Each structure stands twice: as structure tokens, then as C-alpha cells.
Amino acid sequence: MTRQRSPRGREPRTVPFVLPEGTPRGAARHRSPGRAAVRHGAVAAGLTGSALALVGPAVMALPDAPDTSAAATTLELSAQGATLDDGASGSAGPAAAVTPVAGPGGGAVAADLIKATERDRAADAATARQAEADAAEARRADEARQAEEQRTASVSCGADGSYGGVADSVQAVGNAMECVFPGHDVLGVGSRGNASDHPDGYALDFMTTDGDAIADCVISNRGDLGVSYVIWNQRINTGSGWERMEDRGGTTANHKDHVHISFEHGGGTPDVSALRSCG
Structure with a gap:
């Protein structure tokens, strides 16, 4: 209610x-x-x-x-x-905003990536150094090859004297030497009053009063040229050094106006390219 x-x-x-x-x-x-x-x-x-x-x-x-x-x-x-x-x-x-947080091991992973990058860079640098060294070695080898080819190339300047009919091997050496030491009279076969290689065609005479360079060149390459001995300026050299000779009574007899070169009899083909070392 x-x-x-x-x-x-x-x-x-x-x-x-x-x-x-x-x-x-x-x-x-x-x-x-x-x-x-x-x-x-x-x-x-x-x-x-x-x-x-x-x-x-x-x-x-x-x-x-x-x-x-x-x-x-x-x-x-x-x-x-x-x-x-x-x-x-x-x-x-x-x-x-939510900031991402690296998970467990994140720092180690980053360090590994940095180390891997450093290793790659070091490997690239080593490869570049090796390539440079190989290129330098190739250049040196090429230069040496070219020098050897030039040294061993045939020495030819158009000289073709037979020097009175000397042996072929002797003529080859005489022609090459005229290219290296031009301007000299070269004598070959001839009679001599004493024992000599001239009559048999195994000797040459380079007429000059300044024959030091010619004599030294022939002695230095005597094995390649088939040379047995050299006489110059009243001295003789058979490969064991220069030795004084007796006085024979004159300039020509004492080899003061020419360089006498005697060759091995029956020798093989000479390597006249060795004469390039004397040029």
C-alpha cells in the first residue's frame, strides 16, 4: 500500500x-x-x-x-x-615504440661477421700481392728470354769472306767477328816459316794495333767458338790466362800489330751468337 x-x-x-x-x-x-x-x-x-x-x-x-x-x-x-x-x-x-632487442648470442654473431669480413679482405690483399709478384716474375722471365734470344741470335752483317779457303767453321767465326769488330783486315790461309795453323785453314789474323777487346772477347767465348789459343802483343792465352812470349825480333813476329786466333781441328759448328756479348 x-x-x-x-x-x-x-x-x-x-x-x-x-x-x-x-x-x-x-x-x-x-x-x-x-x-x-x-x-x-x-x-x-x-x-x-x-x-x-x-x-x-x-x-x-x-x-x-x-x-x-x-x-x-x-x-x-x-x-x-x-x-x-x-x-x-x-x-x-x-x-x-618497441625497440628490438638482440636475442641470445647476437653479439657473438656480429663479431663472427666482422671477423669473416676481415678474413675476406686479408685474403683479397694476399691474392693481389701474389698476382703482382707473379706478374713481376713473368716480366723478369720475359726480359731474360728476350736478352737470351738477342744474345744467341745469328750475327750477320753481310760479311762473307772465305779468308783464303779456311775451314767452314773458321769462316763462320771470322764473318761474325767482322760484324762485331768491323774495319779490320782479316787474313786466313797462308804459309808461315814456323809451325802454324794458317796453312791448314784453322787460323785467322785480325790486323790491328788495338786488339785488347778482340783478344778478350775470343778468350771469353773460346768454348763456343772452338778456339784453341790466342796470341796478342807478345802474349799467349790457351784458356789458363795470359803468358809472356819470347821476343821474336819484330812487331809482326811478336803479334803487336794483329790478333792471332787458332781453332781446334775438326771442331763442330761454332755458336757465333756468343759474340753478341762482346758488342
Whole structure:
């Protein structure tokens, strides 16, 4: 039963409150489960505007209610796009940046990469040095080969004297020596008053008063030229050094105006290219 005040200030009068027929006693004092759930959902939804931030959609199912409309009622709360309040300005701030942190062994991996790079650089430098050394060695070998080819090349300048019919090997040496030491008269076959290689065609005389260079050249290459001995300026050299000779009484007899060269009899083909070392 409730009490109501009359509009004109009269004393309140009691009006009986009658429940509908068939309603259980005490039902007016309690809200239906559906209404309670809606109210609680509204409170939860209101909190989302404050400091609460939801990370995903939330759906609350209301408990069964006596009537069909209350049973079908659901409340969906979604916090999609919600952000935390910064607590200072009242506005939502951006998400904090995340700094990647190296995992276990990250420092060791980086050190290994640096060491591998250094090893590659050292290997490249060693390869470059080796290539440079190989190139230098190839240049030296080529220079030596060219020098040897030049030294051993045939000595020819058009000289073709037979020197009175000397042996072929002797003529070859005489012709080559004329190219190296031009401007001299060269004598070959001839009679002599004493033992000599001239009559047999195994001796040559280079007429000159300055025969040191010619004599030294022939002695230095005597093996290649097939020379047995050399006489110059009253001295003789058989390959063991110069030795003084007796005085024969004259300039020509004492070999002061020519260089005498005697050759091995029956010797092989001389290597006249050796004479290039005398040029």
C-alpha cells in the first residue's frame, strides 16, 4: 500500500496497491533478471569512457528471463580502437615504440661477421700481392728470354769472306767477328816459316794495333767458338790466362800489330751468337 499527498495540501491518504492476479507475493520488490543485466551492462559501458581500456570485444549473455523479450536481449561491449588515458592531459596517447632487442648470442654473431669480413679482405690483399709478384716474375722471365734470344741470335752483317779457303767453321767465326769488330783486315790461309795453323785453314789474323777487346772477347767465348789459343802483343792465352812470349825480333813476329786466333781441328759448328756479348 502506498501513500499519496493530495494536490491541495490535504492530508495524505492511503491508496491500496493491488497486484495483478496470479503474481507471486514479493515480486514487486525485485527487478527482473533481464533488467538487472541491462543495468550492469550500462555501467560497464560507461566505464569504457574513463580509464578502462578493453583489448577485444566482450559479449555478455543475459540470464534466462520469464518473458521471451528478456531472454533474447544481449549486450555487446567492444573496446576496438580504445586507448589508455595518458593520465595527464586526459587525451589518448599513441602506442609506445618497441625497440628490438638482440636475442641470445647476437653479439657473438656480429663479431663472427666482422671477423669473416676481415678474413675476406686479408685474403683479397694476399691474392693481389701474389698476382703482382707473379706478374713481376713473368716480366723478369720475359726480359731474360728476350736478352737470351738477342744474345744467341745469328750475327750477320753481310760479311762473307772465305779468308783464303779456311775451314767452314773458321769462316763462320771470322764473318761474325767482322760484324762485331768491323774495319779490320782479316787474313786466313797462308804459309808461315814456323809451325802454324794458317796453312791448314784453322787460323785467322785480325790486323790491328788495338786488339785488347778482340783478344778478350775470343778468350771469353773460346768454348763456343772452338778456339784453341790466342796470341796478342807478345802474349799467349790457351784458356789458363795470359803468358809472356819470347821476343821474336819484330812487331809482326811478336803479334803487336794483329790478333792471332787458332781453332781446334775438326771442331763442330761454332755458336757465333756468343759474340753478341762482346758488342
